[in-house]
Amino acid sequence: MAKFFILIVLFFSISVAAQTEFFHSKINLSENKLEEFYSSFSIDDAQVYFNANDYQVYAYDKKTGDLNWSYYSGYKTNTAPISVQEKLFSRITDGKLLQMNPKNGDTIQTLKIEKLYTPPFFKDNIMYCAAILPEIGGAILAYDLNTNNILWQKYIGHGASYQPYFLKDKIVARFEDMFWFELDYNGNALDKSENCYSKNTEPPFEEYFCNIQYDIVNQYHKDLATKNVTIDETKYYYGANATVVLKGNKLKIINNKNKVATEISIDKIITLLETEANDYTAILKVEENTVWFIYENILAVYDFKNNKTVKAFDLSKWNPHQVILDGNNLWLISRKDGELVGLKLELDPADEAIRAAKAKLFNQTHQCGNEAEALNEARKKALDTVKK
Template structure:
């Protein structure tokens, strides 16, 4: 828990460029919470850490191999749990459950299900880890995971029976987020190869416009693309370099794609509605250290993104930056935006930090 002495620290913000030219308004934010976990130098030298958030708590998988559950409003530590593991793969949440990978012994890791209110163990699942964001239909969890016998898989898991219903081997495709649509799943089978199956695990494509030449013998037909946009059309590969890591967020009628040096707004016709050069939003300076780039939120006319230690609010309708927040002193590792609060992990010291932002613009 924290008190008034250590929660109130107003941070000065650097103005990056002339406001009249770029429309930027640099403002201050307040550090409202800091986890103050006593990490050892050895724990921080091998840095892995992640956060998740629900309606009442924020969950930190910290560098000391523990899960911490903090009250979002008061900052009180509700519980902690030693999992003997730390990861950039954030804890997965569903209703009153949190799923996290636990190191059991030298060659054994398992995914465990905890009660979010108490931190008590509900059960140990038969899979090693949940590698991407799952979806749930009642007691059934659909996700990609590591399985001890098979390796990387996409599967359906019955949480009530604590058993795998069906699974498909996808190897390194396990780390690509599937598309969970109303009547089908589109999952990755390594590189840009994707295949379709229904929620019963049955492969759907039998016409084989594109035949698979994959390790997975039972996957015969694939589609070849990098990403799908909001209306399930394939994102044109010509927009970005072939090896460029992309971050996507969707609105009702747009897809926002964040690349290494530009942000594109793609419309329903799969055309570029607007292209934003990131260096014009946040000029590169020598003291910028963080490589963390993410779209935190996308609304009808506004995008919130982090680039080069800077949180940017960008107006899509007016095509200009309306506000920036300097995050350089925290060297962001991961971040989640909720209302006017930014929860982040600082790569400087591994701490979980909550910033209260001035949202007015």
């Protein structure tokens, strides 16, 4: 394997931050179980759900690290158990998707769905999602969990692996690997012009989906239900005041006017020299004018307004397979041993107090034009708090 050594070179100021490991699962995976490395995890307010390389799903308490429950799924995958709105969905080996009780791991019901690739969206107690169905394959659909029935379904084939864009009054879904189309929450196609693509001309799955005439992906969307989207090898994060795109070694910032405000090469922020290679990338958070992202075993915090990298964390000790940021805690799966790891990120108290106050007030004052004055007051209060 190619070797690189990572040296962090930060413009304007140098701040190489530390992290403390507060959790490490003790599964002790054997070498043969790590040979085919498939593993994933997700989190909610209370627990971390870890689909490990031993075909087990483990639920750990986020605060204490205690193992609350586990079960044998017979299935290991890079697609994590999905936890949303106090509901948990996980796949088992015979191609079934279970709705589980997140508190104890008990099965609530077996859904008429084989697989979810991306997080669903709930509206009026109905689940909307792209999924694999046993009868027709990939579909966009509405599902009533109370009756365990599909309300409507539209064939989209390979488009089921793409995250749908759930907007206030419409869904934008992917048809095959070809194009995006719009439909409402009753499953009706919104564009019914004659120049439409078609698929499945035999009832009851005949549809006429019209290719949208705008770029849904590379746009500013502050109200999307799912903020973090991956399409092929490109990562998208739809923040409150900017969309951030991570593709290859480039970061692109799309502002709220749908203009590319910044495009920067990551190697202008960090210099890659010599350590174990890792092609895992992720955008973890976009907050005000700052993006937290993973690139080549580095967690970088970049201020795109001021063109300044303010923090960097070296994660090469764990060579992460997947990463989730949860407040000041970073959860990851280590490629070294396949274990789940929790890290406490050591942030400067004054910086963190100011950052939190700025983020809160940014949301409160963004539309009223008093942001600068409010932020100055926040800085004062935050620094006074830290001094005390």
